[in-house]
Amino acid sequence: xxxxxxxxxxxxxxxxxxxxxxxxxxxxxxxxxxxxxxxxxxxxxxxxxxxxxxxxxxxxxxxxxxxxxxxxxxxxxxxxxxxxxxxxxxxxxxxxxxxxxxxxxxxxxxxxxxxxxxxxxxxxxxxxxxxxxxxxxxxxxxxxxxxxxxxxxxxxxxxxxxxxxxxxxxxxxxxx
Numbered sequence: 001x002x003x004x005x006x007x008x009x010x011x012x013x014x015x016x017x018x019x020x021x022x023x024x025x026x027x028x029x030x031x032x033x034x035x036x037x038x039x040x041x042x043x044x045x046x047x048x049x050x051x052x053x054x055x056x057x058x059x060x061x062x063x064x065x066x067x068x069x070x071x072x073x074x075x076x077x078x079x080x081x082x083x084x085x086x087x088x089x090x091x092x093x094x095x096x097x098x099x100x101x102x103x104x105x106x107x108x109x110x111x112x113x114x115x116x117x118x119x120x121x122x123x124x125x126x127x128x129x130x131x132x133x134x135x136x137x138x139x140x141x142x143x144x145x146x147x148x149x150x151x152x153x154x155x156x157x158x159x160x161x162x163x164x165x166x167x168x169x170x171x172x173x174x175x176x
Contacts, residue, residue, distance in 0.1 A: 004160045011159040011167050013073040015039045016048035016066045020059055020080035020089050021140060026051060031078040031145045035138075038149045039076075044157065047071045054080050059092035067096060067130045073170060074133060074157065076149075079140030081124045089137045090124045097128030097135055104136060104152065111151050112144065132174035134166060 017039070019032035029051055036046050048066060052058045059080070066072050080089030104127030112120040125148065127136045138148040159167035 002155065003162050004158065005162050006160065008160040010043060012044045013157050013167060013170075014045045014047040014071050016050075016069075016072045016075045017046065018049075018059075018062055018066075018075060018077045019051040019140070020054055020077055021051065022053050022086060024051060024079075024140075031138075031140050031142050034142050035076060035078060035145050035149060038146075038154070042154050042158070054086040054088055056088045056092055056095075059089060060095050063092060063096045063130075063135065067133050067135075072133060074166075075135045076153070077135075077137045078145050081126075081137050081139045083122055083124070087124070090126055093126060093128055093135060093137055097130045099129040101127035101129065101134075103127075107152055108138075108148055111147055115143065115147070129173060132170070 017032050017035050019029045032049060032051065036049055039046055047069070050062060052062050063075060066075050077089055080087045105125045108125040109120045109123055112123060123139050123144070125138055127134070129135070136148070136153060138145050155161045156166045159165060
């Protein structure tokens with residue numbers, strides 16, 4: 001059973017949020033705004049936020065830029081995880097990640113199934129690691145962002161979460 005160890009120290013993390021969309025603008029990006037708000041409400045820091053079109057090269061370029069920044073622990077994207085021709089976020093992730101976290105996508109789809117049924121198979125949500133940074137790709141709907149953050153990522157990025165969490169692993173992610 002999972003629990004919060006109130007004797008442990010909360011260690012805030014630094015996040016970057018990238019919205020991937022051909023149609024959204026900073027003013028209409030509800031999913032990116034929701035994610036940024038929830039990150040900060042949980043006590044973490046928003047180190048960067050941006051929006052890029054569904055273009056493989058631009059997504060890869062932004063991910064690499066943020067992966068190289070010392071002030072970012074994790075990157076969460078929203079959008080571009082579907083199965084249409086323009087949905088290329090997973091392809092961009094596979095160009096930059098060094099190690100996949102398959103359990104993230106599996107758990108996300110399992111949780112999503114309870115709300116949207118078999119439509120969840122259209123999501124290619126995924127997680128991975130690159131240069132000691134966590135990367136997670138969420139679908140672009142506000143519901144998917146809320147589910148991914150509230151039910152998975154918020155807990156795993158809470159250093160008090162037991163039996164284990166991502167924060168405790170951070171110092172060892174870059175070790176050979």
